[in-house]
Every structure is written in structure tokens, then in C-alpha cells.
Amino acid sequence: MNQTRSLLIVAWLTVAALLWMAWDKEHVAPAAAQSATAASSPIQANAPSSSVPAVPTALPATAPTAAASPAAVGSTPLLSVTTDVLHVTLDGGALHSADVLRYPQTDDPGSPSIRLFADDPAHFFEAQSGWVSTTGAAPTHEAGFVPEGSQRDFTLSG
Secondary structure (H helix, E strand, C coil), X not given: CHHHHHHHHHHHHHHHHHHHHHHHHHHHXXXXXXXXXXXXXXXHHHCCCCCCCCCCCCCCCCCCCCCCCCCCCCCCCCEXXXXXXXXXXXXXXXXXXXXXXXXXXXXXXXXXXXXXXXXXXXXXXXXXXXXXXXXCCCCCXXXXXXXXXXXXXXXXXX
């Protein structure tokens, strides 16, 4: 009986020591690992090079863009696009506001629809996009998008 009790105590102490080492490795190692890998890129450290596709290099800021004209950059008019689901406001390559029309913010009658993107300072969230080309110059998010004609409000039926 005395031997069984001793073996159980030794087994319990072994399990406790293993749990302590696992906890210590989990909570102390990330700080040391972050300082060791701070100089290297996270993509280079975590991903094998054969599984990552080649990324085209960015064009220099002085390269001419295909869609940019002197009048279009910085002075693009706001465009309004309404579908059966969304109402968005665009300016060049930036999405300034997007409202989900079918879903109000609350159940109250007359409640405004949910806003996904907003350009007001209290809830600022915008999306910008551009093109990437491997063969030449491509417009960026700063290149103005100017639709043909004078129409600025578009309604798309769904």
C-alpha cells in the first residue's frame, strides 16, 4: 500500500512538472521569439518560398499612369451607385460610403440603413484600390476615375 501511494505521488509530480513546462513555454517563448524574428520579414520566416506566388513590384511614383489625366487627379466628382442591396459613393479609386439598403441599424421605423464605409471623422473607414500590371504602367488608387458622359448617379437593377 505504501509503495502505491509513493508511485501515485511521483506520477502526480511528473504530470505537474510537464504542465508547468508547457505553460512556461507557451507564455514566455513568444516574447523571446518576437525579438529574435523582429529583423526578418514575417512572410519570409513563416512561408516556404515555393508556395508563395511572385508578387509584382510597385511602380515608381513618377511613372505615368494610363488612366490619369491632369484634370482627373484630385478633382474627380463623386459618383453615386445604387443597386438593390447597396448604395455607394465613389471618388476616383476610393469608396467613400456604402450603405446596406435592406438592413436598418435598429428595429425602429425610419431607422437609417447600416453603413459599412463612412468618410465622416467620427466613423472614418474608406477603401482604396488600384490596378497592378506586370507589363507596364497601371492606374493606382490616386488616379482619378472619370466616367464617360456627365451622368454621376447610376441605378443598377437586380
